[in-house]
Amino acid sequence: MGEIGYDEFAKLDLRVGLIESAERVEGTERLLRLQVDLGSEKRTLVAGIADSYPPETLKGKKIVVLANLKPKTIRGIESRGMLLAADAGGKAVLLTVDRDAPVGANIR
Numbered sequence: 001m002g003e004i005g006y007d008e009f010a011k012l013d014l015r016v017g018l019i020e021s022a023e024r025v026e027g028t029e030r031l032l033r034l035q036v037d038l039g040s041e042k043r044t045l046v047a048g049i050a051d052s053y054p055p056e057t058l059k060g061k062k063i064v065v066l067a068n069l070k071p072k073t074i075r076g077i078e079s080r081g082m083l084l085a086a087d088a089g090g091k092a093v094l095l096t097v098d099r100d101a102p103v104g105a106n107i108r
Contacts, residue, residue: 011068012066012068013066013067013068013106014064014065014066014067014084014106014107014108015038015039015064015065015067015104015105015106015107016038016039016062016063016064016065016097016101016102016103016104016105016107017036017037017038017043017062017063017064017065017067017081017083017103017104018036018037018060018061018062018063018103019034019035019036019058019059019060019061019062019063020035020036020037020042020059021034021035021059022034022035022053022055022056022058022059023055024050024055025046025074025075025077027075028050028075029050029051030048030049030050030051031046031047031048031050031074031075032046032047032048032049032050032053032055032058033045033046033077034046034047034058034083036063036065036081036083037103037104038065038067038081038103038104039102039103039104039105040104043065043067043080043081044077044078044079044080045065045079045080045081045082045083046074046075046077046079047079047082047083047085048092049083049085049092049094051091051092052085052091052092052093053092053094061094061096062096062097062101062103063083063084063094063095063096063097064083064084064095064096064097064107065081065082065083065084066081066082066083066084067081068081069081069082083095
């Protein structure tokens with residue numbers, strides 16, 4: 001990947017989100033529908049992490065969310081953001097917040 005300048009990075013709206021609920025998307029093996037609290041609003045995200053995280057293990061986790069990604073409809077569900085995760089040999093590892101950062105806090 002090529003380098004980007006600070007101006008491009010500054011366009012990313014990264015925030016702390018709190019997963020309130022997670023459920024499998026019917027008819028798929030990998031997709032989960034997440035309800036995420038971003039402080040000032042709640043959003044639905046669709047994420048391909050079901051092979052790494054059973055839905056019942058996600059409630060209450062604070063994650064990193066790219067909040068200004070254009071919405072995309074996936075399997076009939078409008079996804080309004082993207083969670084950030086590392087690829088560890090084909091398995092997802094969520095980027096979580098290790099301290100008591102408030103929900104909705106900007107990540108810089």
